[in-house]
Amino acid sequence: MAQQITPPDELWWLTFNQFLIGALVLGTFVSIVFAYFAIRYWEKKVKPNEAEVVLGPGRVAPGTSKIGWTRYTLVVTGIIVTLLILATFPRTDYVEASPPETDLVIWVTAFQFGWEFEYPNGKKVVNTLVLPTDTVVEFKVVSRDVFHAFGIPEIKGAKIDAIPGILNSLWVKTPSEPGELNVVCYELCGVGHSLMVGKIKVVPPDEFQAFLQST
């Protein structure tokens, strides 16, 4: 049913890798220039005619120096960075909007210190959620007391704040293989914050149906 839908975490990795490549290319280039200058103009290496020392005791640095157009190159990396950010917006729209089609809506209520999950049929569980494989799930997240943040560490980008009085939502596509995921709180919410760990059991669809009907 939901096979064709691109999961948000796939887009996350795509974007992350693009940024990583950009950062590595720019960072390496700048670092090489930096290292080259740092060694080339070291007093032990530099030849007297190469250094133009203009600043010394009894002087202040002048405000102006004749540099010419080269100074405009200073903004080049900045422009690349801004374009990189702008390029992420279509994907951001996709991830932030409601899922193209929703198979399952789960209501999540964060509290000090645990998670309550409610299925569409009204079934409620605490701290252990069972979900079917390969399914688009939308989480509707609220908080009963303080500021928490609902997150699934195994799925990149699956995180949203749980704030009293505010309804937030988030969607993921569950893995295609059965397994276990964690639910972790990502905002300090009191003394039990570290212990606010829940589990998501990802099971085959038929097993999930059986679970849903059980009481």
Add this chain to the structure above:
Amino acid sequence: MSSLRSWILRWLTTTNHKDIGILYMVTAMYFFLVAGTLALLFRVQLAMPESNFLSGKAFNQAVTVHGLVMLLWFLSPIQFGLANYFVPLQIGARDLAFPRLNALSYWLYLFSGLLLIVSFFVPGGAVDGGWTLYAPLNTAAFSPSKGFDLAVLAIVMLSAAITLGTVNFMVTIAKMRAPGMTWDKVPMFTWSILFTILMMLLAFPALAAAGLLLLLDRLLGTTFFLSVEGGALLWDHLFWFFGHPEVYILLFPSLGMLADIISSFTGRPLYAKRFVLVAFMAATVLSYIVWVHHMFITGTSLLVRKIFSVTTALISIPFEMATLALILTLYKGRIRYTSPMLFAIVSIPLFIIGGATGVFNAAIILDRAFRGTYWVVAHFHYIMAGTALFAVIAGLYYWFPKMTGRMISEKLAKIQLILAVIGINLLYFPQFLLIDMPRRVFRYDYAPEWITLNQLSTVGAFIFAASFVVALIALIHGMLRGRPSGDNPWGAWGLEWLTRSPPPPHNFDGQPVVTRDGRILIVPEKTLEEQGVDKVISGEAKVSVTGVMTPNGTAGHQSPSHAHGHAHGHHGSMEPMMLALGMFVAFVAMPLGNMALMALGALVAFASIAKWVLDEYRGRFSEPEPRYREEFPFVGIDKFKVGLWTFIAGEGFLFGSLVGAYIFIRTRSPAWTPGIELHDVAIGLFNTVVLFTAALAMGLAYYNARVGNVGLQRASLAFALALGLLFMFTKAYEWSKFAAEGYGLTSTMEAQLYYTLTGAHAAHVLVGVLASLYALARSLRRPYGPQDARTLLYIGIYWGIVDIVWTFIFPMFYLI
């Protein structure tokens, strides 16, 4: 014995900028030890996934106090310690503009920090909500500990200290530069402090406003951060409106130091300085409009988040420019790798790593994964514990010879550097890989793959800590045993190296003048008189200067005995310390409900203020001003006026933040009773007229002082005073009537906001009343004449501002 007593007394009463600079640095280092120790404690805890070394509560306290102290009581203060010492020297001033205010800033800072530390020992223990103190966990309903109250009080007290500091630096840099020190010749460190205080001026009032509202919630039972209308998001906006500029506040001074130090050890001026200054200016402005990037997953509208994502990307441009400019400064230089230069150079790659990861965070889609994880921790520690801190060490070692007359051991410094570089990378690089691990957890038994990375990080923490043990040894060794340095051991540029090490109390043996072509002359006052300042600046005058460098880099100055231009009176003053101490005592007692102690503290504080005002009244501290440079946009404005306007700007932003909170709450309230149905508009109007007439009366007093009509001067002052009092009484009547109608402070949101905003306003009226009282008393004893009428003008301006604030508050509460 008596020499020890006078030594202690000197440090308690000093108002000299260099002494206070030292006090700042030493105090900051103490706080660094405290916060660093806490960090080691929680790193030990995290070395094992299920350790019982710390309890959950102790762990939360450790991370919270660590964060608060490192940011607010260590990094900024140590930078401002250096700024206290070196900004006046760099621009050729004799001191900061308001030395006693400067002392007060310091003591408020010290005692506010102690307030936070004391909080470990009160019922409930220290604050444990994370340095961001998120709502509603920060309210008494969820965090009843008294230590939490103390932390908020400490933050408010620190905000006051910082606002005073901004006034002082603003005036000093604007008004007290040596003749010839034009804006474009001002060194980068001083420039960076100027931009920093511009950010502080807007950011800290927002923090203070958040803190004040939180205190009302915690101590008096209002519900700003507990209610759904305000609550978590109100705090988020106020806090991050402060919080984002704050991170640049921590960075800018360090970038300034890097620029000056790298210039010194390459012999090259900063590459494209004007361009970099424009970049700094842009970053200062942009820093106010990026805060929502800390709230990318709170559910704010996507459009808003996208706008803030773009501004965040844009703000990275100035920092990339600064980094590249620092690197290009090396070009065609002759680099000398002394210890300060090594620390400066190393901080650049750390900045590249921290800055690059910042760009990742700016993408909304990526930040969903980063938010609340160790990735963010790694990002900002690379910049703050890396770039900013390494630059501070570079600055300390660069200026150490100037402060002590002795050299730091290069060997120890290099050992420290190696440990620091290994330590910081081992400490923070693994945290980038802990990209899924939540921050501020003390257990993570569900994720065994995080164990090794955490252990590496902990080992790194200890190596990093060891580097600071070496630093401490290096500093103490340098102080006691260091090789004598002479005046300019580095052969460095800039004014601070043209005086003795350590500099005399009056800083320079003569008047520093910067010539148009960038030479610095220390000219005897007499020569300056004979030749004229302009001629000296243009280089036409023949001057026998005292500050010329001999080739070996030692200033050939005159012997100090006959070199004093002005004898700089070294006024000691106990009041700043006592005032801060009194506040400290009162604040400790406040959450504990100890009324007697609170009264005692308040008494000490008020007595100190009274003594201070009395000294002003007697004119004990007036002193002739040396000549300084006047330049756009401060031509013809005296320093008190610059100070007053700066202060007023800070106050304006405080009210702005409170009004912002009002608008935020109101737009999110489903129903709102308009003020016209709650309050008597007639009384409000009456008070409006009273307030405006009071300002008018102050204006009249000023006018009559100018024209010399003593009788009318006194009458106007008395009238202004009476009107101020009338306003206060009417207000009190209104409040009691409103409360009697069932609208107490903790009743409806309308009432809560009403009391808070009109209360904040009334507090300012009270200050105006006291100022008018002072002026009246002064006038009765010694009438104001044309020469000192400006005092009345300033009080008048203040009244005017109080009126303007009222014109906002009046419709907010009485009409709509």
